Amino acid sequence: MRKFRTSSWRSVDPVGLGAATAPARQRAPFTVLGLDPGSRRTGYGVLRVDARRTQYVTHGCIVPRADDLAQRLREIHDSLSEIARSIAPDEIAIERVFMSRNADSALKLGQARGAALCAVGPAPVFEYAPRAVKLAVVGTGAAAKGQVQHMVAALLGLRQAVGSDESDALAIALCHANTRAFERTCRA
Numbered sequence: 278m279r280k281f282r283t284s285s286w287r288s289v290d291p292v293g294l295g296a297a298t299a300p301a302r303q304r305a306p307f308t309v310l311g312l313d314p315g316s317r318r319t320g321y322g323v324l325r326v327d328a329r330r331t332q333y334v335t336h337g338c339i340v341p342r343a344d345d346l347a348q349r350l351r352e353i354h355d356s357l358s359e360i361a362r363s364i365a366p367d368e369i370a371i372e373r374v375f376m377s378r379n380a381d382s383a384l385k386l387g388q389a390r391g392a393a394l395c396a397v398g399p400a401p402v403f404e405y406a407p408r409a410v411k412l413a414v415v416g417t418g419a420a421a422k423g424q425v426q427h428m429v430a431a432l433l434g435l436r437q438a439v440g441s442d443e444s445d446a447l448a449i450a451l452c453h454a455n456t457r458a459f460e461r462t463c464r465a
Contacts, residue, residue: 306325306327306328307325307327307368308323308324308325308326308334308364308367308368309323309326309367309368309369309370309454310322310323310360310361310364310368310369310370310397311323311446311448311450311451312357312369312370312371312397312446313371313372313442313445313446314353314372314389314390314392315389315442316346316349316350316353316385316386316388316389317349318338318339318340318442319338319339319356319357319389319393319442320337320338320339320441320442320443320444320445320446321336321338321360321443321446322335322336322444322446322449323335323366323450324433324450324451326454326458331433333433333434333447334364335364336446336447337360337443338440338442339353339356339357341353346388349389350388350392353389353392353393353396354395354396356396357392357393357397358396361396361397366397366400367400368400368401368403369401369403370402370403370449370453371394371402371403371405372405372406372445372449374386374387374390375407403453403456405449405452405453405456409452410425410445410448410449411424411425411448413448413451413452413455413456414428414429414451414452422441422444425441425444425445425448426438426440426441426444428448429447429448430444433451
C-alpha cells in the first residue's frame, strides 16, 4: 500500500504530513571551534551558531617556533589549551587525516592533530573530509585554496584578508554549522 495518494513528490501536501502542526524547534546557540591542524602551522576559527545565523567570533594561526617536532607539538597543545579555556567551545570540528604520497608527513599531521584534540577538552569532536569541507563552502570538492579563502570571507562578511590555514579552519567550522542545520531540518 502506498503512503501517499499520488506517486509524484510534487503533489504531496506537507500539511497532511504534519509539517504545519509541528512546533518550530529552537536549538540552543552553540560555539564551534574549527581546527586545521599541522605540525608547522595550526589554524583555528571560532563561530557562534544559533537558529537563525552563523556569526564570526575569531580566528588565528599557531606557528610553533621550535625546530624539534616534540617541542612544536607542545607549543600547539599549550596554545590551543589556552584558546579553548578562553572560548569554551561546545563542539569541535576538525579536518579528517588523509594519506598523501608521503607517509612521514601524514604521521606528523596525525601527531599534530592528536596534540590539538588533547588540548581542546571534553567537547564532542566532528570530523570532515577536505573534499566535503570544500563542497560545503565553495560548492565543489576540487576548489583551490584561494576559492576557499574568498568564500569564507564572503560568507562571514570579513573585511580583512584571512590566511589559508585560518580560512581552512573557518571553512571546517562553517561546514559543521551547515551540517548541523541540515540535520536539524531533517529531524523536524
